[in-house]
Amino acid sequence: MSAERRSLETLPPRDWPTAARTLEDDGVVFLKSALGPTDLALIEQEFAHSVAHPTPKAVNFYPSENATFFEDTGQRMLPMVRATGIDAMVAALFGEPDLWYMGEQLFLKENGFSRRTPWHQDTSYLRMMGSQLVACWVTLDPLPREHCLEFVRGSHKGTLYNGSAFAAHDDTAPLYKDSKLPRLPDIQKHRADFDILAWDMEPGDLIVFHLGMLHGGAGTVPGMRRRTVSLRFMGPNVVFDGRPRDNVGAQEGNDAALAAVYGALKHGDPLSRVMGQKI
Numbered sequence: 001m002s003a004e005r006r007s008l009e010t011l012p013p014r015d016w017p018t019a020a021r022t023l024e025d026d027g028v029v030f031l032k033s034a035l036g037p038t039d040l041a042l043i044e045q046e047f048a049h050s051v052a053h054p055t056p057k058a059v060n061f062y063p064s065e066n067a068t069f070f071e072d073t074g075q076r077m078l079p080m081v082r083a084t085g086i087d088a089m090v091a092a093l094f095g096e097p098d099l100w101y102m103g104e105q106l107f108l109k110e111n112g113f114s115r116r117t118p119w120h121q122d123t124s125y126l127r128m129m130g131s132q133l134v135a136c137w138v139t140l141d142p143l144p145r146e147h148c149l150e151f152v153r154g155s156h157k158g159t160l161y162n163g164s165a166f167a168a169h170d171d172t173a174p175l176y177k178d179s180k181l182p183r184l185p186d187i188q189k190h191r192a193d194f195d196i197l198a199w200d201m202e203p204g205d206l207i208v209f210h211l212g213m214l215h216g217g218a219g220t221v222p223g224m225r226r227r228t229v230s231l232r233f234m235g236p237n238v239v240f241d242g243r244p245r246d247n248v249g250a251q252e253g254n255d256a257a258l259a260a261v262y263g264a265l266k267h268g269d270p271l272s273r274v275m276g277q278k279i
């Protein structure tokens with residue numbers, strides 16, 4: 001696998017300035033046919049390897065529901081990111097060559113009626129601010145719009161909510177009990193009140209979204225498999241969000257490694273010095 005960043009000329013042609021403007025305005029951009037068959041084969045191989053070799057952070061959510069809802073995070077997919085040119089696409093969207101890879105998150109839903117991923121913002125869990133802060137969401141299975149990842153348009157510029165605890169019967173149950181952040185709205189119950197974006201997706205299509213976006217993932221029905229990966233990146237304008245988030249001191253979430261990083265930072269400190277892999 002190549003260690004060099006691919007040049008944009010080797011990737012499907014696209015109007016990158018327009019795509020960047022959509023990402024900036026809406027908080028999400030859909031890139032049709034961004035990846036070719038060789039790229040997909042590589043991602044599929046990496047996905048299978050990760051599922052077969054889960055990290056200690058892997059979670060099987062909602063085990064009583066009798067369907068698979070597997071989630072894991074890791075830092076193993078950077079060679080794939082480079083080989084497929086996903087980093088080159090992010091650099092084009094940022095208009096910025098310097099990038100840091102923050103890692104991948106895998107979701108596998110299958111074997112029955114697997115439930116939705118609750119609506120949430122990644123920045124509720126990560127104390128990060130800046131426009132150059134995105135996930136690239138890839139599906140390995142065709143997903144009609146109703147099984148896609150969904151977004152509230154422009155919500156990266158709105159309120160930052162408390163995290164979802166991913167509770168079985170209450171999607172908005174707050175993760176952080178003493179938080180100053182407001183409870184999530186019940187978007188699923190009041191969908192008509194929100195400007196929701198989603199797409200019919202084929203393997204090869206890519207969605208890039210800002211980590212401040214309200215987003216939620218559809219579930220599966222019997223006979224379906226939904227294998228998806230989020231690859232997260234930041235650019236140099238991303239800084240530590242040190243504003244108080246709870247009533248008892250710094251809110252570190254449930255990640256001890258992140259807590260150690262945050263403890264050494266002041267509001268506005270660049271995060272690229274301390275997090276992610278420079279690529």
Ligand SMILES: O=C(O)CCC(=O)C(=O)O
Pocket residue numbers: 105107116117122135137149215216217218228229230
């Ligand atoms: O695919 C899903 O259902 C959820 C994905 C998600 O929340 C994420 O990638 O941040």
